[in-house]
Amino acid sequence: MLVSAKRVSEHGGRTFTEEARRAQIVRAAIDTVAEHGYPNTSFSKIAQRAGLSSTGMISYYFAGKAELFDEVVATVLRAAEEFVGPRIQHAQTYRAKLRAYIESNLDFMAKYPGHTLALAEIIIGTRDRDNVPVGAINQATASIDALVDCLDKGLAAGEFADVEPRVMAVAIRGAIDNTLRHHMLTPGVDLESYGSKLADIFDRATRSAS
Amino acid sequence: MLVSAKRVSEHGGRTFTEEARRAQIVRAAIDTVAEHGYPNTSFSKIAQRAGLSSTGMISYYFAGKAELFDEVVATVLRAAEEFVGPRIQHAQTYRAKLRAYIESNLDFMAKYPGHTLALAEIIIGTRDRDNVPVGAINQATASIDALVDCLDKGLAAGEFADVEPRVMAVAIRGAIDNTLRHHMLTPGVDLESYGSKLADIFDRATRSAS
Amino acid sequence: MLVSAKRVSEHGGRTFTEEARRAQIVRAAIDTVAEHGYPNTSFSKIAQRAGLSSTGMISYYFAGKAELFDEVVATVLRAAEEFVGPRIQHAQTYRAKLRAYIESNLDFMAKYPGHTLALAEIIIGTRDRDNVPVGAINQATASIDALVDCLDKGLAAGEFADVEPRVMAVAIRGAIDNTLRHHMLTPGVDLESYGSKLADIFDRATRSAS
Amino acid sequence: MLVSAKRVSEHGGRTFTEEARRAQIVRAAIDTVAEHGYPNTSFSKIAQRAGLSSTGMISYYFAGKAELFDEVVATVLRAAEEFVGPRIQHAQTYRAKLRAYIESNLDFMAKYPGHTLALAEIIIGTRDRDNVPVGAINQATASIDALVDCLDKGLAAGEFADVEPRVMAVAIRGAIDNTLRHHMLTPGVDLESYGSKLADIFDRATRSAS
DNA sequence: GATGAATGAGTGTTCATTCAT
DNA sequence: AATGAATGAACACTCATTCAT
Secondary structure, eight states: OOOOSSOBOSSTTOBHHHHHHHHHHHHHHHHHHHHHOGGGOOHHHHHHHHTOSOTHHHHHHSSSHHHHHHHHHHHHHHHHHHHHHHHHHHOSSHHHHHHHHHHHHHHHHHHOHHHHHHHHHHHHHOOOTTSOOHHHHHHHHHHHHHHHHHHHHHHHTTOOOSOOHHHHHHHHHHHHHHHHHHHHHSTTOOHHHHHHHHHHHHHHHTSOOO | OOOOSSOBOSSTTOBHHHHHHHHHHHHHHHHHHHHHOGGGOOHHHHHHHHTOSOTHHHHHHSSSHHHHHHHHHHHHHHHHHHHHHHHHHHOSSHHHHHHHHHHHHHHHHHHOHHHHHHHHHHHHHOOOTTSOOHHHHHHHHHHHHHHHHHHHHHHHTTOOOSOOHHHHHHHHHHHHHHHHHHHHHSTTOOHHHHHHHHHHHHHHHTSOOO | OOOOSSOBOSSTTOBHHHHHHHHHHHHHHHHHHHHHOGGGOOHHHHHHHHTOSOTHHHHHHSSSHHHHHHHHHHHHHHHHHHHHHHHHHHOSSHHHHHHHHHHHHHHHHHHOHHHHHHHHHHHHHOOOTTSOOHHHHHHHHHHHHHHHHHHHHHHHTTOOOSOOHHHHHHHHHHHHHHHHHHHHHSTTOOHHHHHHHHHHHHHHHTSOOO | OOOOSSOBOSSTTOBHHHHHHHHHHHHHHHHHHHHHOGGGOOHHHHHHHHTOSOTHHHHHHSSSHHHHHHHHHHHHHHHHHHHHHHHHHHOSSHHHHHHHHHHHHHHHHHHOHHHHHHHHHHHHHOOOTTSOOHHHHHHHHHHHHHHHHHHHHHHHTTOOOSOOHHHHHHHHHHHHHHHHHHHHHSTTOOHHHHHHHHHHHHHHHTSOOO
16 A cells, blocks of 8 residues: 555644645634634634635535534644743742743743633633633633642642632633733733732742731 | 503613513523533523524514623623622622622522523633624623722731732632633532632631741 | 584595695605615605604504605695796796796705605605506606696797607706716715706707708 | 636626626616616515515615616616717718618617616716716717717718717707607607607708808 | 535613503 | 514524445
C-alpha cells in the first residue's frame, strides 16, 4: 500500500492545508466573537472576516457550530496554558505559584484580550441540547481544579492558612475574569499593574488572620 | 371629562392589566434565559412559556427586544437591591457592611438563582449597535461603584488596610458572580455556606499584612 | 314613534359625532399619506396622528381599509370640486373655461398640496380584489369626462380647432398632476405662476396650426 | 493560481448564474408590481411568480428590498432608453426630436405596458427614511432634464416659439404617463395612434400663437 | 477537495381586524 | 357607544446546513 501524498497531521487524520484552513476559521471566529459578541456571531460574519466566499466552507471544515466553537475554546485554552503554565512551574513556593497564576493570567489577557473575551462569551453562551452549558463544565472545572490543587498542596506545606481551597479558587478565577470584563468597559485600566495588585489581595487572603 | 374607568398605574401611564402582562412576559423571559441561555432565547420561546398565543403579543407590550431585556435587567436589579440594600445599611461598621454585601448577594443568588443567572447572561450578551455592551456599563459600574464607595469610606475610617478600592471591588464582584456560575454547574454547592467563607476571604484581604 | 334624540345626518344614517370622528380620521389619513406615502400608511400611524388610542377606533368607524380610503378620495374630490367648479362655471367661453380648469386646479394644489398628493397616491395604489384599481376608474374618468365634455362643446362652438377631445383631456390632466409631483420634488417651483403658463400651453395647442 | 472555472460577468463581479437569477427575480418583480400594485407587492408574491421556493432566495440575491427595486427601476429605464434613444437621435430637427420622444415613449409603453406601469408605481411609492421619494428625484428629473435640454436647443435654433422649457417638459412627461394610466383603465385605447395625436398637441403648443 | 447555490425553518416586527366589556 | 386587549397572518430578513457539481 502506498503512502498518501498528502501529509497528515496528528489531529484526527487531517491534512496540513485542512488544518491551516481550520486554524484560519478559528482565528476569524475568535475575532468576530470578541467584536460582535457571541449572540451576534454568525457563520456569514466569520466567513466574511476569514475572507471566505461562502459559509458553506465553514460547514465543510467543521461538522457544525458546536465543533467550531469547541475548537475555538480549545485553541484559546491551549494558548493560555502555554503562556501561563511555564511561569507557574517556574515558581518555587506554592505562594509564588499562586502569584504567578494570577499575574500571568492577567498578562495573557493584556496580550490577547480578544481571545479571553471570546472565551468567556462562548463558555457562558454555549449549551448542549439538554441546556447544560457543557463546554463550561470542562473548562471552568479544569481551570478551577488546577488552582484547587495548588492551594491544597500549599496548605499541606504550611504556606497558606485558613483557606478553603475550592471557595478560594472560585473567587480567584472570578476576580481574574471580572478584571478583564472591567478592563474592556473602562479602557483606561492597566491590566498589568492590576495583576500584582490582585495577587496582593489573594496573597493577604491566604495568610492567617493573626 | 370623567375619570377613565381603567385605573392607571404610576409606570408611564400604563393600565393595571398592561403592567400585569408586562410583568408576566418579563418573568417568562427571565426563566427562558436562565434555562436556555441568552443566545438561544427568542420571542417565541418566551411567548410559549408565558402562555401567549403569538410573539406579536410581546411586540405589542414592548417596543422591541431591547426594551424587553432592559426591563428584565431593571426588574432583577430592583429585586436584588431590595434584598441586599437593607442588610448593608443595617450593618454598623464598614467591615460589617462589606461582609453583609457579600453574604446577602449570595443569599439572593441562592433564593433567585434564575434571576441572577439571566442577569449575567443578558449583561454579557447585550451590545448596542456600536458593539459596546452598553447595559453592562450601567449595571456593572453601578454595582462596582457602590462597593468602591464602601471601601473608600472604610479606608478613611481606618477599618481597612492596604486596599486599592477599585481593584478590590472588581475582585469581590467577580468572585461573587463566579460563585454562582460554579454553583450552577456543580449543584452540590451550598451557596449560603459559601457566603460566609467568601466574606472571610475578603475580610482577611482587607486587613494589614502584619 | 319617537324621533331619536341623536340627530342623524344625511350620510347613511350617522350621527353628528360619528360624522365628526370620521372626518377627523379622514383628515389624519390624508396627512399621513401625504407625509409617509400610501404604502407606508398604516392604521396605527393614522390613529397616532388623529390622537386616537387604538387602531380599533378606525375599524369601528370604517368597515375596512377600503371604506376609509374611499372616503378620503371622496373628501378630497369634493373639496377640489367646490374649489374648482365655480371658477369654471363663471367663465364665459369654453376657451376661458379650459383656462379656468387648469389654473384653478393648480391653485387648489398650491393651497392643499397634501390633499392632492394623497389623492394621487391612493388612486394609483388602490386595487380591488381583482387587482383593478377601481377607485381610480371612478375618479379619473369622472375628471377626464368633465374635461372631454368641455372640449366637445368648445369644438361644437367653433372655439377649438383640430382637437381630439379625449387625447387632449388625458394630456391636460396628466400635465396638471405631474406639475404637482414636480413641485413636491423641487420646492422652488411656484405653482401659481405655473398655472397660467400651463394654461398658455394648452390654449395654444387648441388653436389651428395655421 | 488557475483561473476560476465560473465565468464572471462585468456586473460587479457576479457570476452568470447569479446574474441570471437576479434578472429572473427582477422580471417577476416587474410583473408582480404591474399586476398587484406596488403596495401589494411582497417578496413572497415575487418568489411565487419567479418559481422560487422561498423569499429567502430573494434576500440571498439582493441585499434588501431597496436594492431589488432599485434594480427594477434601472432595468426598466435602461430598456426604455435603448428603445427611445436611437429614435430621438435619428431625428434631424429639434421639432422632430420632440415628436420622436413622445411617439417612441408611447410605443415603448404599448410594447411593455407592465414595465412602464411598474416603474411609475415604484417611483411614486418609494421613499427614503426621511420620507423623500428619492428614486423619483433621480429618474423624474433625469427624464425631465433631457426634455428641457431638447426644448432649450430647439428654442435657440428658432424652431420653437413662446416656450418655457421646464413647464413644457413637465407637461409633456405628465401627459405621456397619464396616457398610459388612462390606457390601463380603459383597454380599448390604441396607444400607438395616441402617440401621433399627443405629438400633434405639443407640436402645436410649441408654435407661435400667430 | 472545494464551492456556489439553494433550502426551509427561524428571527423580531407590523398589520388590519375582532371581540368582550 | 366606545375601547383596550388580543389575534394570527404576513412582513422582510438571517440562520446553519446541504447538495450537486
